[in-house]
Amino acid sequence: MQKLMMRYLLISTFFCLFLSCKSYQIPDAVEVENTLPVVQNQYFSDASLDYVYKTHIEIYGNDMSGIFIVKRMNDSIHRMVLTTDFGNKLLDFEISKNTFKVNYVFDKLDKKIILNTLRDDFRTLLQVNNKVLKKYNRNNETIYRTENNQYYYIDLITNNLNKIIKTNKRKEKVIFTFNSKKTTFAENISIQHHNIKLKIEFNQIIN
Amino acid sequence: MKTKLLLLTILLCSFKISTQEIKMSAQEIAKFKETVESQSKSIKTIKTDFVQIKHMDFLTKDIESSGKLNFKVPNTLSWQYTKPYQYSIIFKNNKVYINDQGKKSTVDAKSKIFEKINKLIVGSVSGNMFDDKEFDISYFKTKQHYIAKLIPKTAAIKKMIKQIDLYFPLKENTVSEVKLIESSGDYTKITFKNKILNAKIDDAVFTN
Numbered sequence: 001m002q003k004l005m006m007r008y009l010l011i012s013t014f015f016c017l018f019l020s021c022k023s024y025q026i027p028d029a030v031e032v033e034n035t036l037p038v039v040q041n042q043y044f045s046d047a048s049l050d051y052v053y054k055t056h057i058e059i060y061g062n063d064m065s066g067i068f069i070v071k072r073m074n075d076s077i078h079r080m081v082l083t084t085d086f087g088n089k090l091l092d093f094e095i096s097k098n099t100f101k102v103n104y105v106f107d108k109l110d111k112k113i114i115l116n117t118l119r120d121d122f123r124t125l126l127q128v129n130n131k132v133l134k135k136y137n138r139n140n141e142t143i144y145r146t147e148n149n150q151y152y153y154i155d156l157i158t159n160n161l162n163k164i165i166k167t168n169k170r171k172e173k174v175i176f177t178f179n180s181k182k183t184t185f186a187e188n189i190s191i192q193h194h195n196i197k198l199k200i201e202f203n204q205i206i207n
Numbered sequence: 208m209k210t211k212l213l214l215l216t217i218l219l220c221s222f223k224i225s226t227q228e229i230k231m232s233a234q235e236i237a238k239f240k241e242t243v244e245s246q247s248k249s250i251k252t253i254k255t256d257f258v259q260i261k262h263m264d265f266l267t268k269d270i271e272s273s274g275k276l277n278f279k280v281p282n283t284l285s286w287q288y289t290k291p292y293q294y295s296i297i298f299k300n301n302k303v304y305i306n307d308q309g310k311k312s313t314v315d316a317k318s319k320i321f322e323k324i325n326k327l328i329v330g331s332v333s334g335n336m337f338d339d340k341e342f343d344i345s346y347f348k349t350k351q352h353y354i355a356k357l358i359p360k361t362a363a364i365k366k367m368i369k370q371i372d373l374y375f376p377l378k379e380n381t382v383s384e385v386k387l388i389e390s391s392g393d394y395t396k397i398t399f400k401n402k403i404l405n406a407k408i409d410d411a412v413f414t415n
Binding site for chain 1: 259261263265266267268270286288291292294296305307310312363366367387389390391393395
């Protein structure tokens with residue numbers, strides 16, 4: 001009996017090890033040779049525009065709503081502000097690939113775990129140029145793997161960026177979905193977390 | 208050419224004078240406060256349209272929204288945005304009812320800070336917020352307005368709002384414009400238009 005138990009344990013340990021070592025793989029995708037040095041997310045790239053979206057945030061069963069405002073300040077920095085529907089500021093950040101400056105944060109949101117999560121999300125959302133490491137093909141999509149285990153899904157017909165998937169090497173962590181008619185503007189954006197109960201949605205405000 | 212320049216200078220100077228803020232005397236302040244307070248005592252309801260401008264220095268354009276506001280004494284308030292999207296918030300019986308493009312929710316507003324915010328909003332609309340315990344207040348006048356500048360004393364409010372400017376047209380005794388200035392200098396400006404005092408307001412307006 002003990003022997004059997006040992007064997008079982010050994011097998012399951014081995015099995016677990018094997019499973020957990022398996023790195024993230026895109027189903028049905030084929031790796032191809034990459035020639036593109038940089039993949040672009042152009043949805044927040046025009047420095048002459050003020051990007052304004054209506055925002056909904058669902059966090060652990062709590063609902064929040066407000067307005068999300070973004071401006072590209074220069075080649076590397078985006079300024080982003082989240083306000084309530086009344087216009088009171090909740091967050092005011094300046095984000096680049098390597099820097100993060102908090103100009104303002106509403107007291108109740110001033111917690112390290114919240115700020116770090118939002119910093120990482122907004123950095124991925126706003127970053128225009130992303131260095132490509134690998135390229136994959138799947139049906140009508142090209143998928144670029146970039147630094148920090150991020151995958152950019154480009155529609156081959158429209159050339160639009162449809163999705164960014166952030167992984168923690170093995171599993172999908174955060175999925176950014178873009179709904180767009182052209183490569184430079186997304187009407188709707190959603191950020192869905194898989195390891196925590198957080199979902200952020202942005203919808204274009206039509207005047 | 209010289210005359211033109213002179214004319215322009217005079218024109219600019221006179222413009223400057225008309226918007227120039229002069230500190231009110233103690234006597235003027237006392238009279239002004241008395242008028243506003245007695246007027247606000249006679250207010251049972253307020254019905255008005257509003258235009259809201261959010262100014263942030265880093266943006267190219269200000270963000271504009273507009274809607275309708277209804278107020279009933281002592282503290283029932285409906286603040287309804289109709290442009291660029293539908294969003295309404297109703298303060299009633301220590302509760303806040305929100306309707307966000309059809310999605311309804313209710314928040315308990317019994318917390319101290321919420322009470323203060325509620326008082327602030329109601330006070331801004333009616334003009335009766337010369338509360339020396341809550342604010343350091345200074346009074347100015349221009350050719351068009353009396354202006355009350357309120358600096359919050361509560362730390363929690365102060366962190367959100369550096370100063371509130373209330374504009375009263377010289378011939379009216381209620382607020383026509385509210386400017387909420389953040390510590391960064393960015394501000395929200397709310398202008399009231401088509402204001403009607405003491406009109407009958409249907410209770411449905413205050414129902415989510």
